[in-house]
Amino acid sequence: MGPGQDAKTAQTAGLEGSVARLLRLGTYVAVAFIASGVILMLASGRSPLDVAPSFDPSRLVDDLIALQPSGYLWLGLLVVLATPAARVAVSVVGFVRAGDRRMATVAVLVLLVIALGILLGTAGA
Amino acid sequence: MSIAVLMLAGGVAAGIFGSLLGLGGGLLIVPLLTFGFDLPLREAIGVSLVCVIVTSGASAAVFLERRVANLRLGMVLELFTAVGALLGGLLAFLVDERVLAGLFAALLVYVAVSLLRPRSSALPAAGDETGGSRKPGRASFVDQLSGPDYRIHRLGPGLAGSIVAGIASALLGIGGGLVKVPVLHLVMGVPLRVATATSNLMIGITASTSAWIYLIRGGIDPYATGPTAVGVFVGATIGSRIAHRIDLRALRVLFTVVLLYTALQMVRRAAGVQ
Numbered sequence: 001m002g003p004g005q006d007a008k009t010a011q012t013a014g015l016e017g018s019v020a021r022l023l024r025l026g027t028y029v030a031v032a033f034i035a036s037g038v039i040l041m042l043a044s045g046r047s048p049l050d051v052a053p054s055f056d057p058s059r060l061v062d063d064l065i066a067l068q069p070s071g072y073l074w075l076g077l078l079v080v081l082a083t084p085a086a087r088v089a090v091s092v093v094g095f096v097r098a099g100d101r102r103m104a105t106v107a108v109l110v111l112l113v114i115a116l117g118i119l120l121g122t123a124g125a
Numbered sequence: 126m127s128i129a130v131l132m133l134a135g136g137v138a139a140g141i142f143g144s145l146l147g148l149g150g151g152l153l154i155v156p157l158l159t160f161g162f163d164l165p166l167r168e169a170i171g172v173s174l175v176c177v178i179v180t181s182g183a184s185a186a187v188f189l190e191r192r193v194a195n196l197r198l199g200m201v202l203e204l205f206t207a208v209g210a211l212l213g214g215l216l217a218f219l220v221d222e223r224v225l226a227g228l229f230a231a232l233l234v235y236v237a238v239s240l241l242r243p244r245s246s247a248l249p250a251a252g253d254e255t256g257g258s259r260k261p262g263r264a265s266f267v268d269q270l271s272g273p274d275y276r277i278h279r280l281g282p283g284l285a286g287s288i289v290a291g292i293a294s295a296l297l298g299i300g301g302g303l304v305k306v307p308v309l310h311l312v313m314g315v316p317l318r319v320a321t322a323t324s325n326l327m328i329g330i331t332a333s334t335s336a337w338i339y340l341i342r343g344g345i346d347p348y349a350t351g352p353t354a355v356g357v358f359v360g361a362t363i364g365s366r367i368a369h370r371i372d373l374r375a376l377r378v379l380f381t382v383v384l385l386y387t388a389l390q391m392v393r394r395a396a397g398v399q
Contacts, residue, residue, distance in 0.1 A: 016196055020189040023329070027182030031358050038129065038351040047128045049162065052348040055340060073347035080178050080354075081336050084329030091200060102266065106200050113207040114334050117214060121338035124215070 015094035019087050026083030033076030040069035085114055128162070132352040135161055140180065140360020145368055146380055147321075150357045151177050151299035152236060155229060156387045157353075159394075164349060166222045166229075166394070171345040173298030174336040176354050180361040181300060181328035188322035195315070198270045198277065199323045202287040202309075206301065206331040209291020214335030217296050218342055223395045229297055230391035236303065237384035240377045275316055283313040295335030300328040 041048075046069060053059075053070045063071025088110050095104035139153040151173040158169035188194040217225070271277050286308035294301035302324045309320035339345050 013192070016189045016192065016194075019196065020186040023182050023189070024186040027179060027186075027358075030182075031179060031355060034351050035355050037347070038133070038355055041348065041351060042129055046348060048132050048346075048349045048352055049128060049164075050348055052346050054343055055347075069351075070347055073351045076354075077175060077340065077345065077347060077350065080175055080182075081333045081340065083182060084178065084333045088200070088203075088330065091196070100269075103197055103200060103269070106204055110200065110204050110207055110330060113204065113211055114330070114337065117207075117211045117334050118337050118341065120211070120215060121341035124218070124342065 015091060015098070018090055018094065022087055022090055023083065026079060026086060030076045030079035030083065033072050033079060035076075037069045037072030037076060040067055040072060044069060085111060088114075129352045132158075132162060132349070133356040136176070136353040136356020136358075137360035137363070138356075139176075140357040140362075141364040141367075142360075142376075142380065143180075143357075144361045144364025145371060145373060145376060146240065148236065150180050150361065151297065152233070152384075154353060154357065155298050156233075156391070158349065160387070160390055162349070164346075166225050167217065167344055168346055168349065170217070170225070170296075170298030171336070171339040172350045172353050174294075174332045174339060175345060175350050176357040177298070177300040178329050178332045178336065179354050179358050181325050181332075183358075183362070184365065185322075185326040185329065188325055191322075193318055194322035194326045195270070195272055195319055196326070198309075198315070199326045201270060202283065202305070202323075203327050203330040205284045205287035206291035206294070206305070206327055207334045209288035209293075210295040210331050210334035211291075211338075212288075213292035213295025214338035216292070217335070217339070218344070220296075223397060225296060226391045227395035230388045230395060232293075232297055232299070232303075233384045233388035233391060237381045237388065240381050240384070272315070272319060275314065275319070278314045279312050283308055286312060291331055291334070294328075294331045295338075300325075301331050302328065305331075 052073075055074055060071055060074060064075065088107050092104050092107040092111070095101075095107060135157045136154070139150050139157055142148075143150040143153050154173040154176050155166070155169045158164040158172055159166050164172070185194065189196065267277055267280060270280075277283070286304060290301040290304035290308065293299065293304055302321075305324035305327060306317075306320050309315040309323060310317050315323065336345070
């Protein structure tokens with residue numbers, strides 16, 4: 001390993017710390033929202049086997065204000081699903097700062113694959 | 126009320142045993158929800174995908190802080206697990222649930238058998254030792270992905286294995302560690318500890334790529350997911366703290382029986398016998 005490689009390794013160490021903090025924060029925030037939804041679900045006597053309202057982004061804020069369990073559950077689920085993508089987005093910034101264009105490109109491609117999934121999922125829904 | 130509490134408790138149990146046996150949650154959550162709570166198989170798979178992302182998040186953070194997980198290698202392989210998960214996620218809504226049940230039964234038998242195999246610490250590492258002739262252009266990228274005390278081999282087969290892991294994850298609601306760890310360790314020559322940690326880090330991207338498709342297509346039920354996900358998260362946390370105090374040999378034998386019995390039930394479902 002040359003001196004350039006050492007510098008890159010040092011940069012990655014900082015990135016690993018940021019990514020770890022983000023993963024932990026995302027997980028705890030998501031679990032907190034989902035747990036709130038479960039408590040509201042129990043309090044309102046709903047069963048996990050009841051038919052749940054389908055996901056509707058336009059209703060999310062209203063449901064949260066109205067303390068609807070589904071609002072908190074959907075928000076928690078969105079945080080769960082968005083956290084890995086956020087980690088990759090943070091990595092893109094980290095790799096660009098480290099001057100590692102190749103890894104930054106790989107990370108951008110990962111985000112594009114997720115976006116393509118959402119697009120194709122919506123198209124076939 | 127009681128069903129929610131039962132589901133929560135079931136999630137806790139799946140989380141504890143999954144973590145103790147190193148199985149990840151998906152393998153236990155899907156049968157729990159289909160046979161315990163009569164959820165349709167595809168819906169159980171959607172719930173399971175969410176659960177594996179939640180449980181992997183906190184442990185991946187720990188692996189990164191301890192500098193065990195290889196972030197760069199994980200990112201490159203993730204691109205390919207994500208492509209596999211994209212294909213698998215779309216495929217999951219095209220195939221009959223009975224096909225999924227058949228695949229899940231095969232997975233359960235494979236894991237049940239592998240639980241009984243003795244854990245060998247001297248698994249054959251891939252390829253030769255560091256050194257030899259290298260092509261400068263390609264080798265530099267491989268160098269970047271290698272760790273301080275190991276060098277990766279066979280990037281091509283590793284990438285192909287990652288696509289398979291992604292498809293399996295999306296179709297069956299598992300993290301895919303069952304495929305990723307052997308690919309990293311046996312094919313690419315990554316030390317087992319690093320392979321496990323890097324595979325764990327990759328679960329988030331692998332499972333969330335297909336979970337978005339499940340969510341958009343109505344395959345994730347928030348009411349069933351809520352108690353299960355919270356339970357699994359709590360259970361996995363407990364499991365990781367008590368693992369060193371428990372004799373896992375008896376547990377492995379017990380779970381081999383449980384998994385084989387569950388596989389039989391899945392076969393019945395695949396054959397249309399309810």
